[in-house]
Amino acid sequence: MSSISKFWFVFLFCVVSVPCSGQDVDITADVVYGHKLGLAMTCDVFAPNEKTNGAAVLFMVSGGWYSQWSPPEQTQVRFKPLTDQGFTVFAVRHGSSPKFSISEAVADVRRSVRFIRANAERFQIDPNRIGVFGxxxxxxxSLMLGTASDDGIADSKDPVDRVSDRVNAVVAYVAPSDLRIMAKDSPERLASYDRFPALEITTEAATPDSPIVHVSPDDAPTLLLAGAKDDLVPISHSRNIHAAFEQAKVTSELIEFENAGHGFGGEDARHATDAMVDWFVKHLSESPAN
Structure with missing residues (x-):
């Protein structure tokens, strides 16, 4: 396992693997939500056996825009705080860097939302109660889905593409909100970004995939969780998009962890997980149509 892969494994484990009691889940592995270049794009589904609340939460399996497969029986514990509250969780993988670009990853996860919404009856979820975090x-x-989604591509020959990819709530941990300042021609680029092939992009190419560019009043309610000592994705990313959300009157909240860097452990991890679950409980408790 590479040093980057090890980092992301430890990071994900520390953030969301919080001990929690509750019911078991039914796992459906490798559900195919689309195809490209002859390959299947897949997600794993974790559905509570009982006391389901009818809402879905998608987890973006991504670190450095790398997306890796892990046995779902091993990753199940990461989602217990959500499944114990009755949420059905979808662990969504996208086309991974360096083979695929950030733009392609965005397109993949948009496809995943469309597919899951189109198959809401199959998954026994409410298509108007879909959250996302990563x-x-x-x-x-997750921020791209919250800010830059659409109501469907009306003239598409693919019925899935005609379904909306909008989400109803977002939680973004230590998230880049402006790829323009991370691009290879940006004077603000950090040297550490040279380790990530996905960021070998120009400022111009980065603009369409920068969530802060797309903020508008109809964006999904968004919770931002950020470490004040983060030297990989500085906290300014979260502060800036939070300010943009406030200006657009989007429901949002920023929780800053004073002593955390790019990832949380101990009490910070528990606090972040509790805040994430509470956000989804609050904003996915009933259909917006109700």
Whole structure:
């Protein structure tokens, strides 16, 4: 396992693997939500056996815009705080860097939302109660779904593409909100970004995939979780998009962890997880149509 892969494994484990009691879940592995270049795009589904609340939460399996497969029986514990509250969780993988670009990853996760909504009856979820969360690159993808989604591509020949990819709540951990300042031609680029092939992009190419560019009043309610000592994705990313949300009158909240860097442990991890679950309980408790 590479040093980057090890980092993201430890990071994900520390953030969301919080001991929690509750019912078991039914796991459906490798559900195919689309195809490209002859390959299947997949997600794993974790559905509570009982006391389901009818809402879905998508987790973006992404770190540095790398997306890796892990046995779902091993990752189940990461989602217990959500499944114990009755949420059905979808662990969504996208086309991984360096083979695929950030733009392609965004397109993939948009496809996943369309597919899950189109198959709401199959998954026994309410298509109007879909949340999304992720960490770092996964947080970026979550923000893109919260700010830059649409109501469907009306003239598409693919019926899935005609379904909306909008989400109803977002939680973004330590998330890049402005890829323009991370691009290779940006004077603000940090040297550490040279380790991430996905960021070998120009400022111009980065603009469409920068969530802060897309903020508008109809964006999903968004919770931002950020470490004040983060030297990989500085906290300014979260502060700036939070300010943009406030200006657009989007429901949002920023929780800053004073002593945390790019990832949380101990009490910070528990606090972040509790805040994430509470956000989804609050904003996915009933259909917006009700």
């Amino acid at each position: 960490m770092s690159a996964g947080g970026h993808l």
